[in-house]
Amino acid sequence: MTNSGSAKAIGSRIQALRRARGMRTSKDLADAIGGTMTVSIIENIELGRKANLDVSQLLNIAMALQVPPSYILAPMNDPSAELDLPGLSSAFDGMTAIEFDAWLASIDAAAYMSRTxxxxxxxxxxxxxxxxxxxxxxxxxxxxxxxxxxxxxxxxxxxxxxxxxxxxxxxxxxxxxxxxxxxxxxxxxxxxxxxxxxxx
The missing domain is CATH 1.20.58 (Methane Monooxygenase Hydroxylase; Chain G, domain 1)
Structure with a gap:
């Protein structure tokens, strides 16, 4: 994985992953997604002007970039770093990137165990x-x-x-x-x- 995982926002992680995949522009990513997202939407996400993604947008971007969604949602290059997603409830307080990945993937592992x-x-x-x-x-x-x-x-x-x-x-x-x-x-x-x- 590239240093995209340590970028401090969803948009910058997407931008870094896009470049790592050889897609020079937001249009290249839009073309890879196949017409369900416009270039302006992708640019707004990458530049941080659109902080919240629809689930379908997140999945389309992750599939086009050929990465699991956790690569976009969390700083996976720093597994012990806390989540930096805006708008999460207090239930996510203190959750690290690797714990988030285990929770998101429903992995039965020591990385994360539900409290309930x-x-x-x-x-x-x-x-x-x-x-x-x-x-x-x-x-x-x-x-x-x-x-x-x-x-x-x-x-x-x-x-x-x-x-x-x-x-x-x-x-x-x-x-x-x-x-x-x-x-x-x-x-x-x-x-x-x-x-x-x-x-x-």
């Missing part, structure tokens, strides 16, 4: 949801691998792919109902019949 039970529960649920999503992707990948192995190799097969698939299916069969009980509306893709079929 609902905040901690939300973090646990989001991490369980991420695990559920990752397991679904792994199950799809392992199904393809298993099919390719069965088509390409004569029996008996190695069996390790089938074992990894069963482990992933067992894990997701526990996670899905747990998340659904917490109010998440998730499909439970794996049933006992499928587990038994893959065990054979």
């Amino acid at each position: 039970l609902p905040g901690r529960n939300s973090l646990v649920e989001l991490n369980a949801l991420r695990e559920w999503h990752t397991l679904n992707a792994e199950i799809r990948r392992l199904h393809v691998m298993l099919q390719l192995e069965e088509e390409a190799l004569p029996p008996p097969y190695d069996g390790r792919t089938r074992e990894r698939l069963q482990d992933a299916q067992r894990s997701i069969s526990r996670l899905g109902p747990l998340l659904n009980a917490g109010g998440w509306d998730l499909p439970v893709d794996v049933d006992d019949d499928e587990l038994e079929a893959n065990a054979s």
